[in-house]
Amino acid sequence: MAKLRVVLADDHGVLRAGLKALLAEQPDLEVVGEAETADAAVQLVKDLKPDLAVVDIRMPGDGVKATRRIKQEWPKVEVLILSQYDDPAYLRQALAAGASGYALKRASGQELVAAIRAVAGGEVYLHPAMTRVLVEDSLGPRQPDTFTLSHPLSEREAQVLRLVALGYTTQQIAEQLFLSVRTVETYKVRTMEKLGLSGRAALVRYALEHGLLEAESDP
Numbered sequence: 001m002a003k004l005r006v007v008l009a010d011d012h013g014v015l016r017a018g019l020k021a022l023l024a025e026q027p028d029l030e031v032v033g034e035a036e037t038a039d040a041a042v043q044l045v046k047d048l049k050p051d052l053a054v055v056d057i058r059m060p061g062d063g064v065k066a067t068r069r070i071k072q073e074w075p076k077v078e079v080l081i082l083s084q085y086d087d088p089a090y091l092r093q094a095l096a097a098g099a100s101g102y103a104l105k106r107a108s109g110q111e112l113v114a115a116i117r118a119v120a121g122g123e124v125y126l127h128p129a130m131t132r133v134l135v136e137d138s139l140g141p142r143q144p145d146t147f148t149l150s151h152p153l154s155e156r157e158a159q160v161l162r163l164v165a166l167g168y169t170t171q172q173i174a175e176q177l178f179l180s181v182r183t184v185e186t187y188k189v190r191t192m193e194k195l196g197l198s199g200r201a202a203l204v205r206y207a208l209e210h211g212l213l214e215a216e217s218d219p
Contacts, residue, residue: 009041071098101125126167165207
């Protein structure tokens, strides 16, 4: 089985070494490069073409800028943002730059490995704490039915989009809505076509910007 090739970009050597050791224990993951700055991270991605880059959001040179450059120049390389901040503003910046995941440094090793696998597999990953922050942040003066009145999606498509925005995997969405995984993927593709979006991260950004988290209570 081919291993997922990962680049680690963080200016904290101890944290980087710990994460590298953790990934070395995984049979399906391989760290192929390390960087301490945003520019070095971009160069590594250019040279190595990994499957995924784990990028510190506040590293020298700006992790968000590095993410944007990576996704613009090598869109097939997935990016997982690693951050110590559970601030929705940072999350929005990361998603706007093209990141497909946002993990917190306080997460357990098991959670970080799961995040890497999810993002590398094409899923959007949000740390559970960030999901709560987003829900709280979304509760504002807008009317709860603003999204449902203005979007072109069917009720089922909107449900799938909402669960994607809340960080659920395709398998979890299928279980929540009593659908097959293939059916959920079909809804995702149809939703992206209707909204003119490309990629799961774009779906998340759309849902956040249009108040979809306010549309109904969590499953």
